Structure formats: structure tokens, C-alpha cells
Amino acid sequence: MPGFFHVGARGVDGCAVFREQDDRVLFLRVLALAARDTELIVRAFCLMTTHYHLVVEAPKPTLSVALQRLNGRYAQLFNEHHGRSGHLFGGRFWADLIESDEQFEKVCAYVLNNPVRAGLVAHWHAWPWSRYAPKGSCLRGTW
Secondary structure, rough: OOOOEEEEEEEEHHOOOOOOOOHHHHHHHHHHHHHHHHHHEEEEEOOOOOEEEEEEEOOOOOOOHHHHHHHHHHHHHHHHHHOOOOOOOOOOOEEEEEEOOHHHHHHHHHHHHHHHHHHOOOOOHHHHOOEEEEOOOOOOOOO
């Protein structure tokens, strides 16, 4: 279904899905490829240790394909790099439809403030693994 969505996934049993900076860089590369291939537009993201949040626009009904590619490919590469096997993410991704401009702004604020609520930084701008692009713009190629 086309629209704006708040999506994400958590590590299985609370495990870290990002152990080091290189993992986050790899995730963003895989995200860029999945977004390009499925025409997904990334509006905001926040990469924590055990989970990630994305705010995306899906102009076409490709959200499930994009997230399956992202989570599947990233998990394969993560497992290979860290010498592990098995599931990385605890189940399928989740996705919540964003139905208004007001809700879009609230969801983006929630996503971006994850590291602030976790006590990692004083302001979301200080977290190197978050970005935001208001409606009418996108993050393609800017991370």
C-alpha cells in the first residue's frame, strides 16, 4: 500500500544488531540499495544498538519487498562479518501507517529522539546515526 510509514525491527531476544560503527555504515548502504531498487523514499532514520527506526514514503506498494531485502541482506552480511548464524531480527519488521502531516512530524520527533530518551546524547543532532528530511525532500545519498 502506498503511503508514509514508521517502520523498524529489533534484534532477536534483544541482541545487538549494530555492534560497531562499520555495522551501521553497512546497514545504511544496504538501506540505500533497497530503497533505490523499490523506489522507497527515506524521510528519517535512527539506528540504535538493538533496533532501528525508519520513516519512509512508499509511492508504490513495495514496502514489504524493501524491508525484506533490507533485513535479509543486512542479516546475512552481519552474520558473515561477526561469525554468527541464525536469525538477527526478532520476527518480521513492523510498520505503522502515518495518516497526517501532524502525525508525520510527531513520528519523526519520536524516531529522532530515541538516543536522547536513552541518555546517549543531549540533543538528537548529536547522534551520528540519525537523519531527517522533511516532506518534499529526501535522504537519498545524503548519509
